[in-house]
Amino acid sequence: MASGVKTTLPPKNSAVCHTLSKVLTGIDGFDQITQGGLPKGRPSLICGSAGCGKTLFAMEFLIRGAIKFGEHGVFFSFEEREKDLLENTASFDFHLNQLRAQKKIALDYIHIERNAVEETGAYDLEGLFVRLEYAINSIGAKRVVLDTIENLFLGLSNHAILRAELRRLFQWLKDKGVTAVITGERGNGQLTRHGLEEYVSDCVILLDQRLLGQVSTRTLRVVKYRGSSHGTNEYPFLIGDDGINVMPITSMGLDQTVSSERISTGIKGLDNMLGGKGVFKGTSILVSGTPGNGKTSVAAYFADATCRRGDKCLYFAFEESEAQIVRNMKSINLDLGKWLKKGALMIHATRPAKHGLEAHLAIMNKLIQDFKPSTVIVDPISNLISAGTQAEAEAMLLRLVDHLKSLKINTLLTSLSAVDQLERSEARISSLMDTWILLKNIEHHGERNRGIAVLKSRGMFHSNKVREFLITGHGIELVDVYQGEEGSLEGILLGSERIAHQTQGASSKIKSPDRAKKHKRKDELSNDPPAA
């Protein structure tokens, strides 16, 4: 992000021109949902139940302000002592002590001892104002945090005075021109326990932490933002070493630009089925099939093809370990080890149940951000459901695929189907994918052979034939379907029947080029009618 501290909304098409100044918080993803950050010079309310991340949000707001935007900040804590604050933020790379030494951030702990205080007449909170002003002036602060100012309600029994003073305080903060973040604890039936939202109502953010199944997810929602449009959805976020990471749904519009360049799948026969040239660059491929049919092999070939081109590939494995994949691919004559060593290929293997779906998404996004691959493979996507519900898994994949599209990354997803649901279970995911390749078992005369078909491939002619899919010690090969004698019931010969026919030299009704011996593959295309 640039040093832009102010972001103004464009004037709307109305008689009154609205311009609302905003201040970038520097919190990953948050500035996107709010289209510019928090309202400048106004107090914003962050509420949520205990442990939701309010203090962290507030602290990060100050830290980023100081480091990224040159805005100094004051943190007034009504709950934790300075020592505790420092300890609790030590696990993040905030360098709070350093910032304090440089006078970019000031910490102040405010405490009222309830049992020692008797009230003898009228009073106000002028002492708080004096302290605030002193702290702000001492470092020229532009950002202020009050965490959690509701604790004053515990310490002072005269709530009428307290409320009047809070009203005065927030007006005072506005007059001072500082951008303030006020935290409040979630109340029953209202946003905060003591109704802070009454005074701090320009911008209200709600943090939540939910437990679904056994997986916890943190979410953030912009409840209110006066004078600004904002995303109203709940956005999941993660807390990492670098603080809060909000996952905005980027580019959910359909305005991505596309490429007409084609890239190879790594399997020659498959490229031929895809208009002879392979897939479009930056598109998404779904490889689905029943167990043991070579989905991972197809994925691995795709990875190999990527690395051969000199590009990088990031392989997310949710079923097998890196070592397993490398070993298994070696047995079909595919050496992924060399790409791993070179750093062109990265395999990230995890169990789906290890994190919540949002955590997975966040981790994947981060890796993609850091590694910058041109191809991303997820193998398989089908067991991600164990980390959430079906609907959630689909939603998460939708976001992932969309995000990858916007980054113009080639995507390949593999999915395990039940035998009787080959084309059904993928219905929702498949509509996102540009190319859908199906690997199926063809059981026939006591033999099981593998078949491969291109169910769809947007924007190109593709073969409608089911070809035999061979996985041998030499690698993957696609064999054209061998037509048997006219009148034979099945008409298609696979496996040993095909071989028998070939060696017998029996001719076929439609010329299907023999595998390796006689004809070249060139003829194949002309035999395939243009697919609908």
Add this chain to the structure above:
Amino acid sequence: MIRQRPKKLKAQSKVKYELRLYTAGQTPKSIAAIANLKKLCAEYLKGQCRIQIVDLAKNPKLAKDDQILVIPTLVRKSPEPVKYLIGDLSDTEKFLVGFDIEAERRESGAFKNG
């Protein structure tokens, strides 16, 4: 007459009560508190108290050091334990009870009306 330095009352016999009053500038509550405090000391603690008035408007740093939020705040530094009273001291009873003055007064045998 608001001073920053400790101000002794006329009588010099044992100074039992060390009181510190925090104010903030010339606000009505601050002025009232000072006036009330002087009156209370004259009436109940004659010769026994030493008053210190701290104006936070002039010394803002002390607000943090002494953890003062509310104005006016009256602190009884001695006798121990340290006690706090907030408010402009218009409620005499609360002052006496809060600082245990009436009790002591009765003990020492000095009687007064009101």
